[in-house]
Amino acid sequence: MLHEMSLNINGETYPVVVKSHDTLVRVLREQLGLTGTKVGCGNGECGACTVLFDGAPVNSCMVLAVEAQGHRIETVEGLSQGGDLHPLQKAFVEHNAVQCGFCTSGMLMSAKALLERNSHPTEQEVREALVGNLCRCTGYIRIVDAVLDVAEAGS
Amino acid sequence: MKEQTSNPVGKSVPRVDAFEKVTGAAKYVDDMAFGPTLLYGKIVHSPVAHALIKKIDASKALALPGVKAVVTGQDSPTLLGLYLKDRYIYAYDRVRYVGESVAGVVAISEEIAEQAAKLVEVEYELLPPVFDPYEGAKPDAPLLHPDLGKYEVVNFIFPEPGTNVSEHFRLRKGRVSDAGVSDEVWAQCATIVEDQYTLPQIQHAPIETHIAVAQWNPDGQVTLWAASQSPFAQRDLLAQSLGIPHGNMRVISPYIGGGFGGKAGISIEANVVLMAKAVPGHPVKVRMTREEEFVATNVRQSLVAKYKIGCDKDGNLLAMDLAYYFGGGAYNDYGVNIARAAGYSCTGPYDVPNVKGDSYCVYTNHPIGSAMRGFGMPEIHWGLEQIMDRLAEAIGMDAADFKRQNCVRQGDTILTGMTMPNVDLPQCIDKVKEAIGWGRVSKPSAPHKRRGKGLAIMWKAPAMPPNPGSSAIVRFNEDATLNVYVSGQEIGQGAFTVAAQMAAEALGIPYEWVRVSANPVDTKYSPYEWQTVASRLTWSMGNAVKAAAEHARGQILDIVAKYWGEDPADLDIKNGVVISYKSEREQSLKKMVVYGLPNENFEGWQGGPIVGSGKFMPTYVTGLDPNTGQGARAVVHYTVGAQAVDLEVDTDTGQIEVLKIASAYDVGKAINPDLVMTQIEGGAVHGLSSAFEGMFFDAQGRLRNPSFVDYKLATSLDAPREIHGDIVETPLEDGPWGARGVGEHVMVQTAPAIANALYNALGVRFNHLPLSAEKVYLATHEGEELTCKA
Ligand code: FES
Ligand code: FES
Numbered sequence: 001m002l003h004e005m006s007l008n009i010n011g012e013t014y015p016v017v018v019k020s021h022d023t024l025v026r027v028l029r030e031q032l033g034l035t036g037t038k039v040g041c042g043n044g045e046c047g048a049c050t051v052l053f054d055g056a057p058v059n060s061c062m063v064l065a066v067e068a069q070g071h072r073i074e075t076v077e078g079l080s081q082g083g084d085l086h087p088l089q090k091a092f093v094e095h096n097a098v099q100c101g102f103c104t105s106g107m108l109m110s111a112k113a114l115l116e117r118n119s120h121p122t123e124q125e126v127r128e129a130l131v132g133n134l135c136r137c138t139g140y141i142r143i144v145d146a147v148l149d150v151a152e153a154g155s
Numbered sequence: 156m157k158e159q160t161s162n163p164v165g166k167s168v169p170r171v172d173a174f175e176k177v178t179g180a181a182k183y184v185d186d187m188a189f190g191p192t193l194l195y196g197k198i199v200h201s202p203v204a205h206a207l208i209k210k211i212d213a214s215k216a217l218a219l220p221g222v223k224a225v226v227t228g229q230d231s232p233t234l235l236g237l238y239l240k241d242r243y244i245y246a247y248d249r250v251r252y253v254g255e256s257v258a259g260v261v262a263i264s265e266e267i268a269e270q271a272a273k274l275v276e277v278e279y280e281l282l283p284p285v286f287d288p289y290e291g292a293k294p295d296a297p298l299l300h301p302d303l304g305k306y307e308v309v310n311f312i313f314p315e316p317g318t319n320v321s322e323h324f325r326l327r328k329g330r331v332s333d334a335g336v337s338d339e340v341w342a343q344c345a346t347i348v349e350d351q352y353t354l355p356q357i358q359h360a361p362i363e364t365h366i367a368v369a370q371w372n373p374d375g376q377v378t379l380w381a382a383s384q385s386p387f388a389q390r391d392l393l394a395q396s397l398g399i400p401h402g403n404m405r406v407i408s409p410y411i412g413g414g415f416g417g418k419a420g421i422s423i424e425a426n427v428v429l430m431a432k433a434v435p436g437h438p439v440k441v442r443m444t445r446e447e448e449f450v451a452t453n454v455r456q457s458l459v460a461k462y463k464i465g466c467d468k469d470g471n472l473l474a475m476d477l478a479y480y481f482g483g484g485a486y487n488d489y490g491v492n493i494a495r496a497a498g499y500s501c502t503g504p505y506d507v508p509n510v511k512g513d514s515y516c517v518y519t520n521h522p523i524g525s526a527m528r529g530f531g532m533p534e535i536h537w538g539l540e541q542i543m544d545r546l547a548e549a550i551g552m553d554a555a556d557f558k559r560q561n562c563v564r565q566g567d568t569i570l571t572g573m574t575m576p577n578v579d580l581p582q583c584i585d586k587v588k589e590a591i592g593w594g595r596v597s598k599p600s601a602p603h604k605r606r607g608k609g610l611a612i613m614w615k616a617p618a619m620p621p622n623p624g625s626s627a628i629v630r631f632n633e634d635a636t637l638n639v640y641v642s643g644q645e646i647g648q649g650a651f652t653v654a655a656q657m658a659a660e661a662l663g664i665p666y667e668w669v670r671v672s673a674n675p676v677d678t679k680y681s682p683y684e685w686q687t688v689a690s691r692l693t694w695s696m697g698n699a700v701k702a703a704a705e706h707a708r709g710q711i712l713d714i715v716a717k718y719w720g721e722d723p724a725d726l727d728i729k730n731g732v733v734i735s736y737k738s739e740r741e742q743s744l745k746k747m748v749v750y751g752l753p754n755e756n757f758e759g760w761q762g763g764p765i766v767g768s769g770k771f772m773p774t775y776v777t778g779l780d781p782n783t784g785q786g787a788r789a790v791v792h793y794t795v796g797a798q799a800v801d802l803e804v805d806t807d808t809g810q811i812e813v814l815k816i817a818s819a820y821d822v823g824k825a826i827n828p829d830l831v832m833t834q835i836e837g838g839a840v841h842g843l844s845s846a847f848e849g850m851f852f853d854a855q856g857r858l859r860n861p862s863f864v865d866y867k868l869a870t871s872l873d874a875p876r877e878i879h880g881d882i883v884e885t886p887l888e889d890g891p892w893g894a895r896g897v898g899e900h901v902m903v904q905t906a907p908a909i910a911n912a913l914y915n916a917l918g919v920r921f922n923h924l925p926l927s928a929e930k931v932y933l934a935t936h937e938g939e940e941l942t943c944k945a
Binding site: 029033034035036037038039040041042043045046048075076077079080085089092093094096098099100101102103104105108123126127128130131133134135136137138139140141142143144 | 169170172173174175176177178179180181182183185186188359360361362363364410411412413414415444445646647648649829830832833836837838839840841862863864868869870871872874875876878
């Protein structure tokens with residue numbers, strides 16, 4: 001069944017026509033060309049597809065596009081504003097917290113959600129917040145350090 | 156251009172790819188657009204481990220609306236392989252593992268293709284399977300490849316037709332025979348350890364699965380877009396196997412979401428090309444699901460390793476008798492060279508006078524064993540590095556001292572007869588000892604916990620054919636910014652950044668002026684690169700980039716020298732300006748690198764657009780005697796390193812917490828020290844993770860844990876609190892600025908370092924990977940009543 005609806009993504013309204021079983025990540029990537037959000041498993045196990053759903057991190061491979069109607073969706077493409085990188089993006093660059101980059105979008109979104117609900121997390125809290133985001137390259141330490149750096153700078 | 160970094164080699168300049176990656180702009184294969192003619196493919200996988208194919212009936216699948224084609228091995232039986240052509244692109248007459256490609260379905264959507272794949276009916280006649288490499292190597296084991304003797308094979312691989320052994324590497328040094336090390340040598344040993352260690356197959360598990368798109372045009376032009384560490388090798392293999400002229404076969408590969416060897420060589424790409432052939436003019440996309448990635452793409456080989464090692468009372472290693480049985484899986488194409496590498500490096504980083512080593516690659520009815528970070532070295536070091544500790548303990552020596560005393564040093568004649576190139580392993584050992592506080596005992600954080608430290612050392616040579624080549628092109632723009640063309644892949648290791656640093660350094664321009672034009676690598680436009688494997692790019696591609704930059708530099712100096720009427724030898728380029736040490740004149744590179752320079756009084760011009768090209772290929776590697784493994788130069792060089800681990804074990808739960816890993820590697824020259832550190836850190840966690848990973852199969856050869864729920868990767872909570880890294884820099888003779896590779900080495904000995912620390916904590920040895928809390932618990936509660944009392 002087809003649904004005509006609109007999605008609110010990074011503050012913009014996008015009219016879309018989706019099938020009932022279309023996942024949010026599929027619509028983001030394949031209909032809207034927002035390919036910054038990645039797919040690593042399609043089963044809610046890797047976090048590569050993490051987007052924010054009314055500010056909370058969700059695996060967009062486990063959310064149906066129709067469920068997103070009327071909700072605020074944020075993706076990696078919405079992080080930098082007016083040509084400036086988001087502090088988290090800057091910190092990831094400065095810390096060399098990026099290698100292959102495939103987990104990066106999801107990591108950034110999970111980190112953003114964490115800092116929005118807890119502006120001064122401990123190292124343990126950062127690690128816990130990122131536990132659903134698998135990274136095979138970096139060993140996580142620089143990602144954690146980058147997030148802690150932003151938290152400190154924001155104090 | 157705000158910042159100007161001159162002489163960037165040796166500086167931790169920012170990655171060239173970071174901005175694109177943090178903004179989501181970086182394009183990976185699945186992010187590329189192919190337009191409305193795109194079709195989707197799905198591979199039909201074998202559900203059985205070993206069987207003859209009696210019949211394939213695709214009529215039901217073809218009848219499904221939206222299905223465009225079904226391809227099978229019957230259509231065009233084509234053998235494929237890098238070192239040993241032993242695999243049909245689609246199974247022809249038999250299947251050899253659960254997950255093997257039997258057919259390919261092409262349809263207008265992924266859903267229809269998936270549905271149709273289930274409708275392809277295949278009739279199998281089951282054959283007895285072989286799962287254990289040791290058993291499989293026996294002469295009476297069921298044969299997986301009766302045609303082994305007929306397969307095309309490179310001249311340094313030695314299959315044994317009539318058996319399941321696809322490669323047998325023999326190493327004989329000192330007083331040994333095929334029967335073993337001489338009894339007289341064993342008699343001189345004060346202590347001997349003889350034992351068996353094993354490792355299961357494990358998955359690379361890059362977060363991006365294998366994805367490929369292919370298009371076969373009616374005019375014979377074939378294009379493959381793939382997440383690939385080996386665009387040129389894939390082009391060559393596809394061209395050879397499918398009879399496509401190399402010039403008509405084009406491979407395009409953008410950023411890769413992790414490779415670790417899994418995207419080296421060729422796996423699903425040929426299948427996709429054959430699907431595309433069936434629907435001319437249409438691009439066809441195949442995306443492996445995570446489950447398919449586990450079941451049907453290449454994995455790290457399993458190993459059954461038998462060791463007998465002895466030393467004298469002073470702790471000098473006297474003899475090693477080694478037998479390595481690699482479980483190569485159903486097809487050994489790439490794996491044969493892993494067994495070979497494990498053969499010519501079988502002693503690990505030790506100087507041993509008497510060595511008998513036999514390394515076998517054995518066919519089994521499991522997924523295809525192939526290249527993975529470390530390429531045979533993590534496998535053999537797992538046992539070796541524990542036995543060294545056991546020997547040291549037996550003669551009452553500190554394990555680190557024992558390793559330091561016996562380790563290879565520059566100028567040693569190593570096991571193959573080659574002279575050990577310049578490396579400093581003792582310094583690496585000293586560094587990690589210091590960083591981990593070797594010899595100091597730390598208190599556990601609770602009474603039911605135990606602390607322990609362990610240390611392991613390693614060596615690894617790039618394992619490849621003797622003559623893999625690299626090439627590079629540099630091209631100036633009007634404002635003297637420079638485009639560097641390479642085909643080494645950015646798989647996360649920082650290859651593009653290092654290429655940019657080297658080009659800037661060799662030319663004398665700021666780092667910020669360099670752009671790397673390698674995304675995507677496109678075999679139609681990019682210069683040749685063998686493969687992004689073997690930790691060879693910094694060294695090999697680096698040499699090519701340096702040569703290309705020097706070629707361009709030479710052209711510039713010639714032009715300016717003529718213009719000034721000076722000798723080019725008196726000129727230099729500094730920070731983008733040509734200077735004369737003699738006349739102290741200066742000439743900016745801007746404009747002149749494209750337009751040239753006018754002669755005096757505008758009487759004509761000098762120069763023209765500057766394009767530099769460079770290449771590198773090692774020319775000095777020699778063959779080895781097939782009976783003894785002896786030869787003048789087995790490999791290009793070795794990278795060495797040491798790691799030490801500090802951990803805590805909970806004896807109530809068996810949980811292991813790795814608190815700290817200290818690593819030191821001799822990289823020759825760190826072109827970008829912080830990027831070396833990122834490899835050291837990422838590798839340590841990859842190594843830690845690998846110690847707990849294993850693919851578990853049932854008795855029919857079906858994988859029981861094909862998901863991240865059941866096959867656990869290390870998470871942010873598993874990573875140690877601290878990873879310390881030390882960079883040792885003993886220059887490599889033919890490395891650019893002395894550099895050698897380090898991308899793989901950083902995980903080779905983590906598992907045995909953990910095992911040695913566990914022994915230190917618990918007094919218990921673990922011979923079989925993976926480690927687990929359950930194993931630790933059971934080992935520490937041996938003899939207790941463990942039945943559930945509830
Ligand atoms: S792709 Fe959504 S969790 Fe892995
Ligand atoms: S950077 Fe490669 S998976 Fe995280």
